[in-house]
Amino acid sequence: MLIVDEDECTGCRACERGCPFEAITIVDGIATINERCILCGICVNLCPVHAISIEREEVETDLSGWKGIMVWCELDADMEPREVVLELLGKARSLSHTTGDEVIVALPGPRGIERLGEGLIAQGADRVICLEHDLLKGYTTDAFANVLVAIIAEERPSVVLMGATINGRDLAPRLAARLGTGLTADCTDLTIDDEERLLQTRPAFGGNIMASIITPRTRPQMATVRPRVFRSPPPEESREGVVEKRGTTLRRSQVRTRVVDLIPDDQQEMRVEEARILVSVGRGVAKRDNLEIIKELAELLDATVSSSRSLVEMGWMPRSTQVGQSGKTVSPRIYIALGISGAVQHTVGMSSSDIILAINRDPEAPIFKVADLGIVGDVEEIVPALIRRLKMEGDQPPMTESSM
């Protein structure tokens, strides 16, 4: 229940204006809540006189038996850990400095996966638990949920972190529901609060607001994080840790779905969500032939090419390169938007990039609202000029005093 302290409320309308659900109106100078309220708590934060509170019954639960930070090691098609696993290990390591928790890696995979143990220790794990089974070679929800629920029940970690990859977003909610615990998606920040709880911060409403979330009553505290949100620290070869092998009772009959075919996307050497530099193209590139020039630019900058939805729908770019709401979420070191207007459906997928450079003919294009540098100009003219200059500089190595 939302409670308004009628003695404190000044009728200032801060809550009325700020409520995204039109659930508050000021009646006779007092904030009045209607049935549209979903108890999101935004007004509690907004009220300048702290007149609004949410009443809840506190249930005491014993959470003391849950210790350690567990990271799921997702493997790519080559049976190597995905980059996001290393990024999560770096974050787990820094959280463990606050809590003194052990960092545990759960590593389900096919036979022979033990070989990855030492590398994961160098990246920050104290203990790597290998769960080997031939049914864990490719991803299925049932197989991975079964083995991970078993290992979480055995180890009782306080925190479980998973990459918000396609399969991470499939698996994490399945696990959370089976464990009956809370899960926060796509966190952009994770810290430990004064009560040693995991404070999970994530964007909502298309990135227009940020929310900090806790999992107060249940364990483990589960969170997913998009690739490249955290940076992976360099490996420390001297780090010590333990690699354990654990048996699993997984049976074929427990796995209900089957991947019957995979059509690999060969066109893409580097996945856009893992790229450090992205050159991203939209309708403003004007001609399909211009994509060759864009690719040349990308090569000179050691960048990967991504795209807006429209170019994918026109069949100019492979769908695996699409950035935005119905495509990929990326956060490269720099995002170079060429001829992309920047509708919110696109910007939700790239606004967390470190640096954004946009070139667009339309000075009113919304992409300029999220960019750091905006060039109002024609991509078809500027890109060839940029390529010429980069080549000229590339042909002539930077001169030193002695060579002059």
Add this chain to the structure above:
Amino acid sequence: MRIAVLVKQVPETDSVRVEVETGTIIREGVPSILNPFCEYALDEALRLRGAMKEKVEIVAVSMGPPQARSALMRCLELGADRGFLLSDRGFAGSDCWATALALGTFIRKRLGGLDLILTGKQAIDGDTAQVPAEMAEILGIPQVTGGERVDVDGDHVMVTREIEEGVEMVRSPLPALISIGRGSNIRRFPSMKDLMDAREKSLRVITADDLELDTGDLGLMGSRTRVIRVFPPPAREGCRIEDGSDPEVAVDRILDFLEEKGIRTRGRERPC
């Protein structure tokens, strides 16, 4: 065959803005729409109905405040047969888990004999993509998330699904829950006849009492996560706008910028 399509009403995120000085959300004039991914799910159900020989019944289900009724009306106008709205003050404050539990309980207790559950991959207001898989787990049925095309093959379903490495085909026994991640951007306009027909269709409101769940499992109390603070995102410094009508000048600006940000070191120009 019976298909349930689970939908959500969302504010059009395009229009949601935060007032920079106060950190408040500006909601004036923000329209509510049927979440686009949910509409893709409904489109897929309608496509299946068109493609199958047997009769296909499509039931649209939503949970939300009373005005979410309009999202269900849109489903009925587009071709769903019946609608149910879970709406009750008791559901307020539900996180993903509490939402999945309420919807899952409704489906189990009140919608027996479903073959397929279709949902959107995620809702554009929260973007969590968690409710579908949590509900599949609560119902104990298999899931395929981020599906694109769904084809029924006897008592199985075949789903194409985009993954990092390409596109995979997943076969699952029915009943199953499939969340849909892609669809047509073109929004359809129902005809006058569709609008009239929709008004004759059944749209029932379900309350918390109807689900016979403990109050401790509902809404805020039943939620496993708790929002303790909301705030505006860290503001970017603001965009430096440069005129690019002269390409060479624009290139200078770009190279300066890349150097300033440490992306690349610039080769020194040849002294003339």
